[in-house]
Amino acid sequence: MGPAASPTLARRAASGLESQRIIFLDHVTPTWKARRARARALAAEHDHAADLLEFYASVLDLQEPLYDKVGRATLPAGLVATKGEDGPRLRLERFQGALRDREFTVFVNRVARFATDVLAAVAKRVEAADIGTRADLLQAFLARRSLDEAATSLACHTAPLEFFPKAFMQPVAEALLAASGPGPLALCALDGAEASCPACGWPPLLSLLRDEPEVRGQRSLVCSLCSSEWPFPRTRCPGCGETRSDRLQCHATDFWPHVRIEECGTCHTYLKTIDLRKDGRAVPVVDELASVELDLWAVGEGLTKGQRNLLGL
Numbered sequence: 001m002g003p004a005a006s007p008t009l010a011r012r013a014a015s016g017l018e019s020q021r022i023i024f025l026d027h028v029t030p031t032w033k034a035r036r037a038r039a040r041a042l043a044a045e046h047d048h049a050a051d052l053l054e055f056y057a058s059v060l061d062l063q064e065p066l067y068d069k070v071g072r073a074t075l076p077a078g079l080v081a082t083k084g085e086d087g088p089r090l091r092l093e094r095f096q097g098a099l100r101d102r103e104f105t106v107f108v109n110r111v112a113r114f115a116t117d118v119l120a121a122v123a124k125r126v127e128a129a130d131i132g133t134r135a136d137l138l139q140a141f142l143a144r145r146s147l148d149e150a151a152t153s154l155a156c157h158t159a160p161l162e163f164f165p166k167a168f169m170q171p172v173a174e175a176l177l178a179a180s181g182p183g184p185l186a187l188c189a190l191d192g193a194e195a196s197c198p199a200c201g202w203p204p205l206l207s208l209l210r211d212e213p214e215v216r217g218q219r220s221l222v223c224s225l226c227s228s229e230w231p232f233p234r235t236r237c238p239g240c241g242e243t244r245s246d247r248l249q250c251h252a253t254d255f256w257p258h259v260r261i262e263e264c265g266t267c268h269t270y271l272k273t274i275d276l277r278k279d280g281r282a283v284p285v286v287d288e289l290a291s292v293e294l295d296l297w298a299v300g301e302g303l304t305k306g307q308r309n310l311l312g313l
Contacts, residue, residue: 032064038283042290049290052311056289058114059167059310062107067171071179073099080180088201090177090226092169093142100172101135107168108134118160125154126164141165144202159312166225166310173200173226195238197223198230203307204238206288207262210276217277222284224307239306240267251297258282259291261298270303289313 036057043053078094081087105127112123126134137150141162151158177199196203205224212218219234236243242264250273251261258279263270272294274284288309295305295313305313 032060032067035283035286036060038281038286039290042286046290049292052292053286053290055114055116056286056311059111062110063167063171066103066107066168067175069103070099070172070175075176075179079176088197088199090173090180090200092173092176092200092225093139095142095172095176096135096139100138101131103172104134104138104165104168105131108164111164111167119163122154122156122160123164125156126161129154137161138165138169141169163310163312170225170227170310177226177228194230195221195232195241197221197226197228199223199228200226202226204232204271205307205309206271206284207232207238207273208276208284209234209273219273224309227285237264237267237269238271239264239269242266251294253294256287256291256294259287259294261294261303263298263301263303268303269306270298271306285309 039053039057039060043050043057046053076095076097079091081089081091108123108126112120112127115123126137133150133153137147137154140147140150142165147158147162147165151161154161200223202223202225204221206222208220208222208229209217210220217234219232220229221232221238222229232238233243235245235248237248242248244266247265249263249265251263252259258275260273260275261270262273272288272291274282274287276282276284279287289311292313298305
C-alpha cells in the first residue's frame with residue numbers, strides 16, 4: 001500500500017456547504033511487489049518480526065493473482081450502492097456465488113501449504129467442511145457478524161479462523177472497488193467525519209500523517225479491508241469520537257520513529273499512526289504489522305486495538 005500505490009484521496013469537490021466535501025478515491029492497482037519488498041526489508045532489519053513478515057510475504061503471493069482474477073470478472077449485480085442508497089459504496093455482503101466460494105476454497109488450500117501449525121490445522125477443518133459451511137463463514141464475515149458460531153461448528157478457535165476470510169477478502173475488496181470505477185463515495189464533514197470506510201463500510205486499521213499542499217500533517221484513516229483512505233480529524237478518537245486533548249495520548253519509541261500508538265483514555269482503545277513525513281519508504285499496512293512490539297506494549301497497558309490486522313495482532 002505505499003503512498004504511490006494505495007487508493008489515495010485524489011480530488012475533493014466542494015459540495016456547496018463550506019464544512020463539507022465530497023470524497024473521491026482513485027482506484028490504483030496496488031503494487032504487490034512493493035508490499036513484498038517492504039516486508040522482506042523489514043524482516044532483515046527486525047529479527048524478532050522476521051518469521052511473521054516472511055509468512056505475510058507468502059500470503060501476498062496468493063493475494064496478488066486473486067486480485068487480478070476478481071478484477072477481470074464481471075462485477076456482481078447489486079454490489080455497488082445505487083444513487084440515494086445510504087451507506088458505503090460497496091455492499092460486500094452481496095458478493096456471493098460460485099466465483100467467491102470456489103476461489104475461497106482454493107485460497108484456503110494454498111495457504112495451508114505454508115501456514116503455521118495452528119493455521120494449517122484450521123485450514124484442514126475449513127477444507128473438510130461442506131460448501132455450505134464455507135459459504136456461511138464468508139457470509140458471516142462479510143456481514144461483520146461474530147464467527148464464534150462458525151468456529152464452534154468447525155471445532156476450532158475464532159481468532160485463527162478469522163484469518164482465512166480476511167486474507168481472502170482483502171484483495172477481493174480492493175479488486176471490486178477498483179472495478180466499480182471512480183466516483184463520489186460519501187459526503188462527510190471533516191468536523192464530523194465518519195470513522196468507517198466510505199468505500200466498503202469497514203473500520204480503519206491505522207491512520208496516516210502526511211503533508212499536503214493545503215494542510216501540514218493531514219491525518220487520514222486506512223480501511224482494514226479494502227485499503228481505501230479518507231480524511232479524519234487529528235484530534236478525534238475513531239472509536240468513540242472523543243476530542244478532549246487530555247483524553248488522547250500518543251506514545252512513540254526510538255525503535256520505530258515513524259510509528260506511534262494513539263491511545264484514547266475514554267474508550268481505552270488504540271490504533272497505530274504511520275508518519276510518512278518521517279519515513280517515506282514506509283508501506284503502511286506492512287509497517288503496521290511489523291511493529292508488533294508496540295502492540296504488545298499497548299495490550300500490556302490494558303488497551304484494546306480498534307481493529308486487529310491480518311495476523312490477529
